[in-house]
Amino acid sequence: MLILDIDNTILPSKEAYDFSLxxxxxxxxxxxxxxxxxxxDRFKLAREEIKVNLEGHSSNRLRILYFKRMIELKFGSLTKKRINLVLKMEEIYFKNFSKYLKEFFHLNKGNYKFTFKLLNEIQASHKIIFLSNENLRTQLIKLESVFPKNFHFNLLVSEELGIEKPSAQIFIEACRRIDSNPEQCVMIGDNHIDDIEGASKLGITTIHLKEMFGEREISKNLNISVSNSFVAHNLNSSLEYYISMRPV
Known part of the structure; x- marks a missing residue:
């Protein structure tokens, strides 16, 4: 069964984040x-404060918390008008995040067409779950922006459990939701600590994705002690490798 990260694995979230800001x-x-x-400066200060106050909790990623704190730091208090400003900032953020994703998807439609061809081939006999350290609303907005209408998948975000990758519990729950044992699963993700080390400790085969649509070779991951870990620079070659390991 296949476990996929979302941000910077199937979606260019870092670039979309920078564009939105x-x-x-x-x-x-x-x-x-x-x-x-x-x-x-105010965004960085607000973000750091929220991250410290909510360390280890998925709510520390809520942009609206950052924007609220920014307005408090700027004006010293909230008013009805300033509440509307916080909400407007969140609206602008997500509008432009979605805009960037849609444009990227269009520019890379050939790659994505093949991505979803492979994913549909996999899901015909294997379950797929997307696993993300984020809040649900944020990830639904992202996925709705670019995913095909008839693509079926499972989704688990850290907000649902109140814990984040690399916690073993979130990987165990992901496996449970797709009726699998860790040894039956493959994790593809971009973050070495959250995705790769976290999954590998449970015996999940891992593919560390260094970039979304780069060179297509797959190699052994020499930065981790387990044998069933690989490095890739292309999402589609990673999915093809999954198919070769877990024939569909």
């Missing part, structure tokens, strides 16, 4: 709240 900084400047540097 750039659009928000432009909004911040148009409203004369401060410079782009002021926006990024």
């Amino acid at each position: 750039k659009c928000l900084s432009e909004f911040w400047q148009r409203k004369a709240y401060g410079s782009a540097l002021d926006f990024y």
Whole structure:
């Protein structure tokens, strides 16, 4: 069975994140709240504060918490008007995040067409679950932006359990939801600690994806002690390798 990370594995979330923040900084400047540097400084400060206060909890990724704290730091308090500003910032963030994903999907439609061809081939006989350290609303917005209408899959986000990868519990729950033992599963993800080390400790075969659509070779992962771990630079070659390991 196949476990797939989402961010920077099947979606270019880092680039979309950077683009969304750039659009928000432009909004911040148009409203004369401060410079782009002021926006990024306040965002960084708010984000770091939330991350510390909610360490290890999936809520530490909620952008609306960052935006609320930014407004409090800027103005000293909330008002009805400032609540609307927080909500507007969240709206702008997700609108531009989705915009970037859709444009990337269009520019890479050949690669993605093959990606979903392989995923449909896999899901004909194997269950697929996407496993992510995020809140549900954020991931649903991302997936709705680009996933084909008739593609069926399972989804587990850290918000549902209150714990994050690389915790063993979240991998065990992912396996349970697709009726599998860890030894029957393959994990594909971009984060060496969260995805690869976390899964490998349970005996899950892993493929560390270094980039989404790069070179197609697959090699042994020499950065981890277990034997059933590999390194790839292309999502589609990773899926093909999965098929070769777990014939569909």
